[in-house]
Amino acid sequence: MLVAVKKKYETPRLEQLATQQGMQKHRVHEIKSEDSDFDEMGDVNELLAEFGSPLYIVSEKSVRTLYRSFRDAFTAPGIDTIIGYSYKTNYLPAVCAIFQQEGAFAEVVSGMEYDLARSLNVPGHQIIFNGPYKQTHELIRAVTEGALINIDSYDELDALAKIAKQMKMTARIGLRINFQHGEQSWTKFGFNYDNGDAVEALKRVKKAGTCLSLEALHNHSGTYQVNPDIYARTAQVLTGVAKKVIELGMPPVRIADFGGGYPSSNRLKPAFESVELGGGAGRHLQPFADAIIGGLTKAGKAFGERPTLMLEPGRAVIDSAMKMACTVVSRKSIPGRGDAVIVDAGVNLLPTAYWYDHGVEASAFDDEAAVMGAQPVSVFGPLCMQIDVLRERAMLPPMSLGSSLVVSNVGAYCLTQSMQFIQPRPAVVLLGKNGPEVIRRRETREDIFALDSVPKHLKNKAPKA
Numbered sequence: 024m025l026v027a028v029k030k031k032y033e034t035p036r037l038e039q040l041a042t043q044q045g046m047q048k049h050r051v052h053e054i055k056s057e058d059s060d061f062d063e064m065g066d067v068n069e070l071l072a073e074f075g076s077p078l079y080i081v082s083e084k085s086v087r088t089l090y091r092s093f094r095d096a097f098t099a100p101g102i103d104t105i106i107g108y109s110y111k112t113n114y115l116p117a118v119c120a121i122f123q124q125e126g127a128f129a130e131v132v133s134g135m136e137y138d139l140a141r142s143l144n145v146p147g148h149q150i151i152f153n154g155p156y157k158q159t160h161e162l163i164r165a166v167t168e169g170a171l172i173n174i175d176s177y178d179e180l181d182a183l184a185k186i187a188k189q190m191k192m193t194a195r196i197g198l199r200i201n202f203q204h205g206e207q208s209w210t211k212f213g214f215n216y217d218n219g220d221a222v223e224a225l226k227r228v229k230k231a232g233t234c235l236s237l238e239a240l241h242n243h244s245g246t247y248q249v250n251p252d253i254y255a256r257t258a259q260v261l262t263g264v265a266k267k268v269i270e271l272g273m274p275p276v277r278i279a280d281f282g283g284g285y286p287s288s289n290r291l292k293p294a295f296e297s298v299e300l301g302g303g304a305g306r307h308l309q310p311f312a313d314a315i316i317g318g319l320t321k322a323g324k325a326f327g328e329r330p331t332l333m334l335e336p337g338r339a340v341i342d343s344a345m346k347m348a349c350t351v352v353s354r355k356s357i358p359g360r361g362d363a364v365i366v367d368a369g370v371n372l373l374p375t376a377y378w379y380d381h382g383v384e385a386s387a388f389d390d391e392a393a394v395m396g397a398q399p400v401s402v403f404g405p406l407c408m409q410i411d412v413l414r415e416r417a418m419l420p421p422m423s424l425g426s427s428l429v430v431s432n433v434g435a436y437c438l439t440q441s442m443q444f445i446q447p448r449p450a451v452v453l454l455g456k457n458g459p460e461v462i463r464r465r466e467t468r469e470d471i472f473a474l475d476s477v478p479k480h481l482k483n484k485a486p487k488a
């Protein structure tokens with residue numbers, strides 16, 4: 024006998040939807056993300072079948088295109104431009120090697136990253152060594168190999184001067200400068216400009232004598248900056264310090280290092296759009312380049328006859344060059360939340376899902392009819408955690424079990440901040456000139472527990488069957 028199951032009354036949800044025309048555009052955007060220029064990707068289902076699901080996918084062509092457009096935007100007459108790729112953003116060795124082939128220096132913030140750069144044959148003089156913690160043996164190596172060391176504190180300045188003196192060598196240094204600009208200024212790193220610490224640091228460098236050669240003034244004002252004005256202020260601050268260098272009778276500093284922070288084409292969740300900074304992600308690099316190059320032009324001869332502009336982009340040159348393909352493993356309709364799918368990739372692989380509304384493409388639904396059938400669907404990961412949400416209410420066509428989804432703009436900080444939580448991490452393939460190639464293999468249970476040991480007295484015997 025069939026029993027009729029009464030569905031409980033559910034309060035209707037009010038949801039703001041655009042008009043039909045706008046809606047269509049929005050749907051197309053969701054389904055065919057604006058960054059989906061991975062024309063070499065082919066059929067994502069074939070990639071998943073060959074390399075397993077989920078799968079990180081890097082497009083070599085996109086890495087090169089992003090790098091070149093970044094470099095071109097910041098190239099100007101009368102200025103030499105050096106781009107130091109920020110390793111921590113994504114230090115897949117294959118990715119770092121592409122940037123190196125494109126002519127990028129390596130911007131590293133630890134001995135481990137330094138070592139990686141050297142293992143990839145980046146010469147020491149093309150390494151920019153940043154960060155608040157550099158160990159003595161790392162500093163010795165950096166001095167020996169001629170890396171540019173951006174000093175973070177008085178303690179580090181004193182330590183490096185001592186090391187270089189003992190080695191009877193000259194360390195190539197920069198001073199990291201910070202300043203107050205708005206409420207969320209990154210004043211934790213380097214020497215403060217506003218309170219006079221930056222000038223005091225200059226005096227100490229001068230006093231240290233020939234063991235330190237001041238080549239750069241550095242500032243990294245924050246990450247995912249949405250307003251180029253902060254870089255105009257950086258230019259003013261660095262110029263102010265550079266003029267002080269000359270006043271102190273030191274040789275002019277040649278390099279103005281503006282750090283990173285330039286936005287990618289990812290979209291911040293509305294909650295993180297800064298009202299103070301005017302909202303809306305500044306997705307185009309030109310205003311940032313104008314602020315920086317314009318600022319350097321105003322610097323006159325503060326950085327010598329021909330200044331070197333150093334930049335340390337991370338997310339702007341790698342975010343949209345990587346995607347994550349995954350598979351729908353289950354579907355639900357959740358009271359108060361609407362339709363949802365569970366996929367086999369979680370926030371442990373895409374930690375940036377906390378801040379961004381990543382584009383989610385339904386790869387198998389290319390035709391307009393499917394686009395028009397799209398509805399808001401939440402995309403949850405496979406972790407046994409309530410916070411495992413890849414994307415709230417993406418516009419997606421109806422999906423079956425086993426359908427694949429592609430999450431875009433996952434190149435920055437996803438892999439380096441990913442963790443083996445509950446599930447091993449997936450493989451990474453590079454879409455390069457030889458077709459898809461594995462550049463990191465899928466992890467196994469053995470990889471995850473390779474470092475562990477169980478003390479003898481805790482080794483339990485298997486129970487008898």
Ligand SMILES: Cc1ncc(COP(=O)(O)O)c(C=O)c1O
Binds near residue numbers: 246285336
């Ligand atoms: C010193 C330094 N340079 C460059 C970067 C790269 O930043 P982004 O990825 O925002 O461009 C960072 C990241 O925080 C950094 O700390």
